[in-house]
Amino acid sequence: MSKSIEELKSLTTQIRRDILRMVHAVNSGHPGGSLGCTEYFTALYGKVMNYNLPFTMEGKNEDHFYLSNGHISPVFYSTLARFNFFPVDELRTFRKLDSRLQGHPTTHEGLPGVRIASGSLGQGLSVAIGVAEGKKLDGDNSLIYSLHGDGELQEGQIWEALMYAAAKKVDNIISTIDYNGQQIDGSTDNVLSLGNLHAKLEAFGWTVLEEKNGNDLEAVIAILEKAKTETGKGKPVAIILYTQMGFGVDYMMGTHAWHGKAPNDEQLDTAFKQLYLEAPTDY
Numbered sequence: 001m002s003k004s005i006e007e008l009k010s011l012t013t014q015i016r017r018d019i020l021r022m023v024h025a026v027n028s029g030h031p032g033g034s035l036g037c038t039e040y041f042t043a044l045y046g047k048v049m050n051y052n053l054p055f056t057m058e059g060k061n062e063d064h065f066y067l068s069n070g071h072i073s074p075v076f077y078s079t080l081a082r083f084n085f086f087p088v089d090e091l092r093t094f095r096k097l098d099s100r101l102q103g104h105p106t107t108h109e110g111l112p113g114v115r116i117a118s119g120s121l122g123q124g125l126s127v128a129i130g131v132a133e134g135k136k137l138d139g140d141n142s143l144i145y146s147l148h149g150d151g152e153l154q155e156g157q158i159w160e161a162l163m164y165a166a167a168k169k170v171d172n173i174i175s176t177i178d179y180n181g182q183q184i185d186g187s188t189d190n191v192l193s194l195g196n197l198h199a200k201l202e203a204f205g206w207t208v209l210e211e212k213n214g215n216d217l218e219a220v221i222a223i224l225e226k227a228k229t230e231t232g233k234g235k236p237v238a239i240i241l242y243t244q245m246g247f248g249v250d251y252m253m254g255t256h257a258w259h260g261k262a263p264n265d266e267q268l269d270t271a272f273k274q275l276y277l278e279a280p281t282d283y
Contacts, residue, residue, distance in 0.1 A: 008046045009217055011082060012038045016248045016275050017282055018078035022094040023262040029095060029103060032258035033149065034075035036180050036215070036243040040147065041079040043220040048228070049145060055085055055112035063142045064131055066116055068124020069149035069178070070104040071260070077101050080113040088283050122155025124148060125175060129165045129236075132173040143231060144173045151183030154192045159204070165236040166205025174227045174237045178214070180245040182256040197240060207235045214243035248275055 003011070015038050023029030045051075049063045067076050074094065081088045086100075093099035100109040104119030116127050128146035135142055152158065165173065177197070181188055188194060201208045207230045211223040223239055230237045245259070246252025249271040263271060 003046055005218060008042050010277065011046065012042050012217060013248070013275050013277050014280060014282075015042065015075060015078045015082060017272060017277070017280055018082075018088075018091055019074040020249070020263060020268055020271050020275075021282060022074045022077070022091055024264075024268045025092065026095045027262045029074055029262055030071040030260045031074065031262065032182070032245040032252060032256070032260075033069065033072040033178065033180065035249060035252065036245045036247045037072055037075050037147070037178050038247070039215050039217045039220045040176065040178070040241060040243075041075050043217060043224055044145060045079050045083045047221050048224045050142065053084060057115060059115070059142075060138070061140055061142060064115060064128075064144050066124050066128040066131070066144070066146045067105060067118050068128075068146055069121060069152050070118030070124075072149075073101070073103060073105050073119075076105065076113075080111075085112040088281070091283050121149070121152040122157040125158055125161040125165075128173055128175065129161055129170050132165075132170050133168070135172055136170075141172070143228065146173065146175045148175065148177050149183070150177055150179045150181065150188050150194060150197075151191065153177065153194055153197070154188075162201065162204045162206065162236075169234045170236050171232055171234050174224070174231065174239065176224075176239040176241050178243055179240050180243045182245045182254075182259065184256065184259045186256050201238050201240075205235060206238045207233070208238050208240065210240045210242070212242045214241040215247045250274060 019034045023031050051062045094101045095103050100111040105114045106117045118124050128144050132144040198208050213219040227237050244253050252258040
């Protein structure tokens with residue numbers, strides 16, 4: 001059954017609670033970017049993407065999603081569990097020995113929803129483009145979605161892939177850049193500025209859309225739906241999605257300090273008070 005906008009908004013709060021619970025339990029993980037991308041994942045799996053359950057690796061005649069910045073696995077895992085790819089209770093195994101839910105997504109244990117191992121930054125766009133070309137060769141009109149961090153765009157392979165996709169008219173892909181302006185060592189502007197990203201992507205031959213309110217669920221749904229209307233026109237499509245790292249937890253918001261740091265007991269309690277749900281279904 002399709003969820004209403006209000007149900008999906010409540011789900012974003014639940015997913016944020018899951019993220020914090022996961023990283024707190026093992027004192028390890030990446031909460032900042034995960035919290036910032038929660039609306040994107042909820043919009044994608046809750047309203048935008050066409051997919052089937054049970055999950056199959058081939059995924060013929062259905063849309064695919066590829067997470068390139070694999071360190072934000074907590075939001076990916078929570079979303080998959082909350083949309084019934086695997087039991088929610090499995091989230092408690094995050095980053096533990098022999099778990100299918102490692103710090104960066106892997107494929108050897110067969111976790112439903114995960115089609116590539118990711119976390120070596122810069123590689124996901126190349127993979128997504130290859131799958132998009134495979135869809136075309138198979139006569140499959142489904143779409144490919146990918147997500148990338150803004151700091152990840154400092155990797156040279158990304159720019160090779162951007163150039164290739166435009167040159168080969170790979171127009172069945174929608175690649176989103178999570179633009180929160182932060183990376184592990186500080187702001188992206190201070191580490192290695194991206195300059196005028198919109199102009200650069202357009203110069204590389206992509207159709208480029210922007211959404212300034214990347215933590216507004218309805219705005220994210222709208223920009224993804226708009227991006228779908230731009231596919232099939234001979235150009236790949238990019239979305240620059242402006243988000244806030246750590247969104248939803250005041251002491252985590254807008255700072256790189258929580259890129260890869262877990263909250264302690266007191267901090268978790270404070271966050272849960274801010275992420276209030278009347279009837280949370282915490283695992």
